[in-house]
Amino acid sequence: MKSKYYYIIFIFLLILTSITLDILYTKIITFCVITSLVVFYLVCATIIPFFIRYSRSVQKQIVFLNKIPFPINIDLKKPETLGINGARNFYLHTNENVKVGVWQLLPQLYLNENKIIDDDYFDNVLSNTSIPIIVYLHGIFSNRALDHRIGLYKLLQKMNYHVITFDYRCFGDSDCADLSEIGVVEDSQYVLQWIMEKVKNNSTPIFVWGHSLGSGISLHTLAQLTAKNIHISGLFLESPFTNIADVYRGTIFYKLFSFLPWFYWSVIEPVDKQNLKFQSDKYIGVIKCPIIVIHAEDDEIVPFKLGEKLYNTGLQLHGMSTNNLQMISIKSTFNCGHKNIYKYEKLPEIIENFITKCSPAVKLDK
Structure with a gap:
């Protein structure tokens, strides 16, 4: 017991x-x-x-995030290995002797298997074209070969536009010079002016497309060109911010x-x-060309309210006139976020309408 x-x-x-x-x-x-x-x-x-x-280098990394090695194991000299047809890689040297890596994509209508597409052909097409040219300025992180960037290039190419994109200093395979706002703006300004000088047809429409940080670089660059009385046909601001x-x-x-x-x-x-500073809310008032703001409401990187605030600031600086300034809001239900606007089903129509408005004389064989 x-x-x-x-x-x-x-x-x-x-x-x-x-x-x-x-x-x-x-x-x-x-x-x-x-x-x-x-x-x-x-x-x-x-x-x-x-x-x-x-730490000055940490301060710059916070803004640019250019040293993250992604995507890996790619050859920027061979855009065809990334599934891009009708494209070439080349390099420009700016006034500061900074080597800048550039891609040029031909419009779809020029891609004919019976033609020899070499550097001379690319140069000749660019020099004599009357088809709109869209110069893409990317945002922070990595280089010109990120998937969402390539997705937009292909869309624009399919729509029969010329596409030129490049990496700023210290991005991709461009030289690593002094990385600063002024530096990336000077790189952008040089590429734009090189294109303008290359194109013999003065009536050829030239557009700039700036995404995220690229929107701030675009506005600052075009503000400087405006001061020199140099203007483009129109500006796309994708997922922009105020500052x-x-x-x-x-x-x-x-x-x-x-x-x-x-x-x-x-x-x-x-x-x-x-x-x-990238004071887009200051420079937007200086730009003379038409501007379209495109922003997704579910953007978690650059909040939608910043794009909307920039648009409203632009309206105030332009006397509340919507003649040269418009905004496209994309509902959250489309899941475009910060970098998938290129997948938005209505984007081709938005692009074509804006380009037609800015350059009504342009006719494309599509």
């Missing part, structure tokens, strides 16, 4: 020990997790901001740490002092 009681007591003590250990283990795990989160938060709140404050400071304010990092008294001093002010 006693052994039975001893057995019950033993089981009870075993269960009690198990529960105690379980509670203790849970508390230890909880303590470790909370401690890790506190340490992580303190690092993000103190060490990282001060590191950003005193870099506003983009920062929409990030999770800003929302978590902006209450810290040293946040502006350590994160915002250094970038501002490097003139990495």
